[in-house]
Amino acid sequence: VKGEGGQPPSLPDRLAYSLRHAGMSTFVTSFTTSAAFGANIMSRIVSIKCFGVFAALVIMSDYLLMITFLPAIVLNYDEAVCAGELSRNSQLTSGEDSGAGGRGLCQSQFAAVRRYLDNAKSVFDKVFDTVIPSMVLGEFPHITESVHPAPEEKKQSMAQAARSKIVPSLWFILLGGLGLYATDVAFRSPGLTLPLSASYQLFYDEHPFEVWDMKYSPKFTTASVAGVNYKVEWWFGVSGVDDSNPWDPEDPGTIQTYPIDVVSEESQTALLEMTLAIQEAPWFDLKRELFMDDMVRFMARDCGYTNSTGHYILVHDSCCQHQQSEFPFLQQYFHSCLNDWANNNGKGQYSQGLYFNKDGSVGAVKMRVNTNVDFTSSNPKTEEFWNKILAFTDKYLWSKKASLASTGLLKGWPTAQLTLYDVQESLATGVKQTLILSLFIATLVLYITTLSVFVTLLSMSAITCILGWTITVCIWEGWHLSILESIVFSVAVGLSVDFCVHYSWATLLCLRSSGLQPKRTLLMTSLSEMGGSVTMGSGTTVVAGCVMLMCKTLFFLRFGFFLITCMAFSWFYSTFFLHACFAVIPDHWLRFRPELWLAQAAGWKGAERSGQVLAGGEAMAMYVERPAGARGPSTEMTRLRLGSQGSIGSSEVDVSVDERGSEE
Numbered sequence: 245v246k247g248e249g250g251q252p253p254s255l256p257d258r259l260a261y262s263l264r265h266a267g268m269s270t271f272v273t274s275f276t277t278s279a280a281f282g283a284n285i286m287s288r289i290v291s292i293k294c295f296g297v298f299a300a301l302v303i304m305s306d307y308l309l310m311i312t313f314l315p316a317i318v319l320n321y322d323e324a325v326c327a328g329e330l331s332r333n334s335q336l337t338s339g340e341d342s343g344a345g346g347r348g349l350c351q352s353q354f355a356a357v358r359r360y361l362d363n364a365k366s367v368f369d370k371v372f373d374t375v376i377p378s379m380v381l382g383e384f385p386h387i388t389e390s391v392h393p394a395p396e397e398k399k400q401s402m403a404q405a406a407r408s409k410i411v412p413s414l415w416f417i418l419l420g421g422l423g424l425y426a427t428d429v430a431f432r433s434p435g436l437t438l439p440l441s442a443s444y445q446l447f448y449d450e451h452p453f454e455v456w457d458m459k460y461s462p463k464f465t466t467a468s469v470a471g472v473n474y475k476v477e478w479w480f481g482v483s484g485v486d487d488s489n490p491w492d493p494e495d496p497g498t499i500q501t502y503p504i505d506v507v508s509e510e511s512q513t514a515l516l517e518m519t520l521a522i523q524e525a526p527w528f529d530l531k532r533e534l535f536m537d538d539m540v541r542f543m544a545r546d547c548g549y550t551n552s553t554g555h556y557i558l559v560h561d562s563c564c565q566h567q568q569s570e571f572p573f574l575q576q577y578f579h580s581c582l583n584d585w586a587n588n589n590g591k592g593q594y595s596q597g598l599y600f601n602k603d604g605s606v607g608a609v610k611m612r613v614n615t616n617v618d619f620t621s622s623n624p625k626t627e628e629f630w631n632k633i634l635a636f637t638d639k640y641l642w643s644k645k646a647s648l649a650s651t652g653l654l655k656g657w658p659t660a661q662l663t664l665y666d667v668q669e670s671l672a673t674g675v676k677q678t679l680i681l682s683l684f685i686a687t688l689v690l691y692i693t694t695l696s697v698f699v700t701l702l703s704m705s706a707i708t709c710i711l712g713w714t715i716t717v718c719i720w721e722g723w724h725l726s727i728l729e730s731i732v733f734s735v736a737v738g739l740s741v742d743f744c745v746h747y748s749w750a751t752l753l754c755l756r757s758s759g760l761q762p763k764r765t766l767l768m769t770s771l772s773e774m775g776g777s778v779t780m781g782s783g784t785t786v787v788a789g790c791v792m793l794m795c796k797t798l799f800f801l802r803f804g805f806f807l808i809t810c811m812a813f814s815w816f817y818s819t820f821f822l823h824a825c826f827a828v829i830p831d832h833w834l835r836f837r838p839e840l841w842l843a844q845a846a847g848w849k850g851a852e853r854s855g856q857v858l859a860g861g862e863a864m865a866m867y868v869e870r871p872a873g874a875r876g877p878s879t880e881m882t883r884l885r886l887g888s889q890g891s892i893g894s895s896e897v898d899v900s901v902d903e904r905g906s907e908e
Contacts, residue, residue, distance in 0.1 A: 255322050272689055273745050276682070276690075276742075277303050277738030277742070278300040278304045279300070279681075279686065280685075280736070281734065282300035283678040283734070284296025284297070284674075284734050285297060286677045288670040289667060289727075292674070292730065292734075295731070296734065365776065368775065368776035368779065368780075369772070372771050372775030377771055377772075379411075379820070380819065380824060381408060381764055381824075381827055382412065408764055408827070412824040415824035419709065420821070423708070426712035426716040427712035430715035431712070431715075436725040436733075437724055438725050439621065439623055446798055447798055448798060451796060473618055474660050475612060475660060475661065476613050476633055477610055477611065478518075478656055479656060479657060479658075480504050480656040481502060481504040481599070481608030483501065484657040484659070501608065504609065506582075506606050507575045508575060509572040509575070510647045512573065514641070514651075515611075516571070516572075518611075521636070522534065522611075523537070527616060529616045535597055538585075543573060543577075543578075543585075545564055563577070586600070597610030619661060626662065626665040627665070630660070630665065641653065642654060675734070678734050679736065682738065683704070683708070683737055690704065690741075693749070694752055696836070697838055698829060699752060702826065703741075703744045703748045706821050706825070707740045709817050709821065710813045710814050711736055711740050714740070714810045715733070717809050718802075718805075729802065731799075732799075733806075739811070739814065740814055743818035744818045744822055746777065746778055747770060747819070747823065751770045751834075754767075754769050754770055763834075767823050767827055779815065782811040782814065785807055786808050788807060789803075789807030791804070792807070793808075
């Protein structure tokens with residue numbers, strides 16, 4: 245940063261420079277992290293949906309405050325506080341430091357801190373100027389090429405050129421292959437699986453509560469859930485539709501009904517057949533009678549009884565065997581007898597599941613049965629039991645479309661105590677959708693900001709490898725996709741994208757402002773300028789994760805482990821793999837812009853003079869036009885042929901004559 249007139253830069257100059265060079269990269273990282281949280285709006289779980297929107301708004305608000313409020317506070321503090329201190333201590337201040345350019349943020353107050361920071365910066369500069377470039381790119385900055393190299397220098401230069409090709413290629417192949425393996429483990433085999441345990445864990449494994457739940461409670465009948473079985477209900481006449489507010493966790497929604505016919509002969513036959521099949525099912529527990537079975541016995545009972553004297557007394561009741569025909573019963577008799585049966589046997593806590601409309605017709609039916617299957621939070625066991633219920637419903641209800649089409653019974657649906665299972669299934673689909681949407685948004689934002697196809701693709705390849713390894717390590721640690729893990733993984737893309745964006749943006753700035761410098765020099769500049777910042781950013785996040793590892797709550801323990809793992813792989817892959825990718829691919833691929841290529845293909849002549857590479861090939865064409873009136877020829881067009889390493893391979897100069905007639 246340079247000040248006006250050769251003076252040291254002032255604080256406003258430094259702030260303006262920082263915002264110009266870091267504003268876009270910090271916007272991309274903030275926006276992608278915000279988008280990763282915002283992608284949770286696709287979740288069917290209201291609390292996760294609301295959390296995602298809240299976190300997304302917080303991150304973007306923080307970014308806006310960082311680029312507006314923070315610079316203003318720094319300037320006001322520097323002018324109001326530091327100016328007064330500088331005037332009081334002007335006799336102790338040298339002339340060079342007393343100017344506006346030398347003052348900044350009360351240097352006397354932070355002198356000790358500044359010395360420590362300068363020492364740390366010097367260490368980072370040495371590491372990222374020499375050590376990291378030699379490891380990543382095979383470059384040794386102390387080796388220079390002379391105009392007339394000696395034989396030994398020529399051999400050394402050839403060895404350096406070989407290293408600069410071999411080392412990045414090895415990193416590219418090794419880390420790329422490992423990234424593909426980790427991606428396969430994370431997303432395909434075995435991938436994130438749903439919980440297998442029968443208890444919902446909140447603390448670390450050695451916590452007394454968890455030791456009791458996982459080890460000792462199954463040994464005590466009164467403390468276990470072994471005696472709690474699933475209860476299954478089939479509903480008819482009530483729609484299984486959730487019309488509650490998707491943004492209000494406390495909104496229960498409304499009940500939606502539809503007309504049903506349970507008195508027709510087809511309905512009677514289907515309900516009785518389904519009732520008998522339920523009673524014969526292996527998961528049925530004979531503790532409760534179903535209304536249809538009891539109703540048939542009610543109508544088939546004897547119409548009289550024998551009194552104490554031995555005389556048979558006939559009861560005048562239309563709902564008995566004396567007055568009725570064979571099953572299925574006539575509709576008018578069955579309808580009237582349903583009301584009688586409900587009044588005698590279906591009231592209060594003994595209700596058999598009949599709900600009547602105001603006109604006396606049946607409005608809804610609930611068939612509730614007890615099962616002999618123990619309740620569990622294990623997803624595979626719950627899924628196995630639920631699939632049996634669905635298969636049974638399909639066999640005895642949903643498959644009878646011809647006979648029950650007009651009765652409304654085909655809309656019946658089963659339910660059970662499956663809240664946790666439904667949450668797990670929603671998480672299984674929601675997390676994948678969130679990751680895919682986050683990656684898509686990150687790709688789109690990266691391309692819009694960089695306008696480079698291959699930089700975007702390479703950056704997203706590195707981000708995918710980071711995601712794959714982070715999730716793979718979590719899988720190896722025994723993680724399953726539960727509520728806690730879904731919240732943790734929802735921020736994976738946002739955290740993985742940060743360092744890749746910073747390095748990509750720094751590389752593009754070097755490419756666009758470098759002129760004819762070799763690409764390896766630009767990559768070394770990117771590592772040198774951004775390496776320290778990226779390392780400090782990852783280090784502070786790792787420290788935060790280490791602090792969270794001291795907590796006892798499982799969520800903080802896992803989130804801290806996730807932060808450490810994600811930051812480690814983000815730093816390693818963005819520093820080694822991404823720069824190796826940039827070093828391996830040709831220069832013109834990094835500079836390729838499809839919109840300019842399309843413009844050239846469409847015949848727009850101005851696109852050829854944009855200073856960008858418009859199409860593929862082994863060389864890049866750059867045109868420089870000198871304006872009329874400048875010293876030398878009135879118009880001159882020079883075409884430079886640049887080799888793959890950025891060196892000038894050949895040039896074509898259009899010869900022209902100036903006003904004096906001299907030829908140049």
